[in-house]
Amino acid sequence: MLNFPNGFLWGAATAAHQVEGNNTNNDWWVKEHAAGTSIVEPSGDAMDSYHRYREDMRLLADAGLNSYRFSLEWSRIEPEPGFISRAEIDHYRRMVDTAREFGLNPVVSLLHFTVPQWMFERGFWRNPDAPDLFARFTEAALPIVADVDFVCTINEPNIAAMLAGGETAANLVAFGLPRPDLQVADALLASHKASREVLSSISGLKSGWTVATQAFHSTGEPGADEKLREYAYPSDDWYLENARGDDFIGVQAYTRTFIGPDGPIPVRDDVETTLTGWEYFPPALELGVRAAWELTEHVPVFVTENGIATADDARRIAYTDAALRGLHAAIEDGIEVIGYEHWSALDNYEWASGYRPTFGLIAVDRETFVRTPKPSLAWLGGVARANGLN
Numbered sequence: 001m002l003n004f005p006n007g008f009l010w011g012a013a014t015a016a017h018q019v020e021g022n023n024t025n026n027d028w029w030v031k032e033h034a035a036g037t038s039i040v041e042p043s044g045d046a047m048d049s050y051h052r053y054r055e056d057m058r059l060l061a062d063a064g065l066n067s068y069r070f071s072l073e074w075s076r077i078e079p080e081p082g083f084i085s086r087a088e089i090d091h092y093r094r095m096v097d098t099a100r101e102f103g104l105n106p107v108v109s110l111l112h113f114t115v116p117q118w119m120f121e122r123g124f125w126r127n128p129d130a131p132d133l134f135a136r137f138t139e140a141a142l143p144i145v146a147d148v149d150f151v152c153t154i155n156e157p158n159i160a161a162m163l164a165g166g167e168t169a170a171n172l173v174a175f176g177l178p179r180p181d182l183q184v185a186d187a188l189l190a191s192h193k194a195s196r197e198v199l200s201s202i203s204g205l206k207s208g209w210t211v212a213t214q215a216f217h218s219t220g221e222p223g224a225d226e227k228l229r230e231y232a233y234p235s236d237d238w239y240l241e242n243a244r245g246d247d248f249i250g251v252q253a254y255t256r257t258f259i260g261p262d263g264p265i266p267v268r269d270d271v272e273t274t275l276t277g278w279e280y281f282p283p284a285l286e287l288g289v290r291a292a293w294e295l296t297e298h299v300p301v302f303v304t305e306n307g308i309a310t311a312d313d314a315r316r317i318a319y320t321d322a323a324l325r326g327l328h329a330a331i332e333d334g335i336e337v338i339g340y341e342h343w344s345a346l347d348n349y350e351w352a353s354g355y356r357p358t359f360g361l362i363a364v365d366r367e368t369f370v371r372t373p374k375p376s377l378a379w380l381g382g383v384a385r386a387n388g389l390n
């Protein structure tokens with residue numbers, strides 16, 4: 001048996017816009033419905049988890065998981081600048097309480113890509129007031145997270161900096177993404193620090209941001225190694241280095257990207273790919289965790305996302321099993337890992353790709369919203385109950 005540390009958190013993750021439905025007041029909703037949009041389809045009702053979160057959490061807990069990561073929707077909580085909805089604060093507070101009721105340790109993300117329309121219209125992350133606005137939102141959210149152990153401030157700031165121009169890339173991996181906007185990167189870091197300062201008022205709460213580690217590989221061609229170093233630093237490494245001193249660093253790992261002398265190259269035709277077109281590459285998790293531990297100078301690592309878009313649930317189990325074996329090897333080498341949140345709890349809305357890529361441990365009927373747990377949920381729940389792999 002490959003045993004994991006005592007107290008290890010085993011969970012699954014979602015994000016508000018991807019599961020709640022009808023987040024009509026955020027920037028992504030506008031993009032979904034814009035004329036000529038490249039987004040495949042709008043989110044619409046999504047999985048109606050805004051109303052069905054209790055059922056979702058019960059399924060995770062009944063399977064054997066002991067944690068659930070979910071995000072707050074800023075545009076619900078602060079629909080207009082300075083107006084805080086007490087009803088929405090209460091809604092998300094009930095989510096925390098429900099998680100606790102079912103024995104799930106709630107991991108709360110303050111920001112998972114979407115912002116209120118008014119924030120977007122004021123310049124998005126290029127607005128010089130952005131850090132203060134995010135700090136104000138964090139203050140509003142304090143009643144929600146008052147007894148939460150782990151809070152993620154900003155989800156994947158490295159991807160957010162790449163999409164800051166309003167791009168809606170279907171695949172959030174290096175090939176095809178624009179280069180990061182460094183002004184936005186600085187603003188996100190300032191916002192993260194301002195948010196952590198507010199959160200520090202809660203004794204015992206641990207905070208950090210989550211980074212999409214991309215497991216860059218050199219093609220080995222002349223000039224490729226130099227290009228890799230040049231490419232990786234503003235894409236990944238800078239965000240990991242700037243987590244030094246945080247309470248934890250979130251790692252979100254799925255696949256790898258090859259870098260040639262001219263930059264990222266497409267996935268080869270002769271490798272297995274997922275429904276997002278990414279290479280099937282379970283070692284991405286171990287590589288991401290090791291990079292995070294090294295570049296943060298030993299900040300505890302929390303796997304806040306890892307999974308695979310596939311219609312073949314046996315491949316999901318195989319991928320996750322291999323990824324977890326790599327994670328265990330990293331732990332055996334002395335890397336402190338807090339827990340593992342599988343992406344995702346539900347088949348959900350995958351941004352510009354729409355509903356076709358299925359990452360979930362639970363299938364959802366788009367018409368009736370009936371939830372059907374997949375074998376992978378029972379499998380991961382068994383791993384969680386044993387706190388280890390056979």
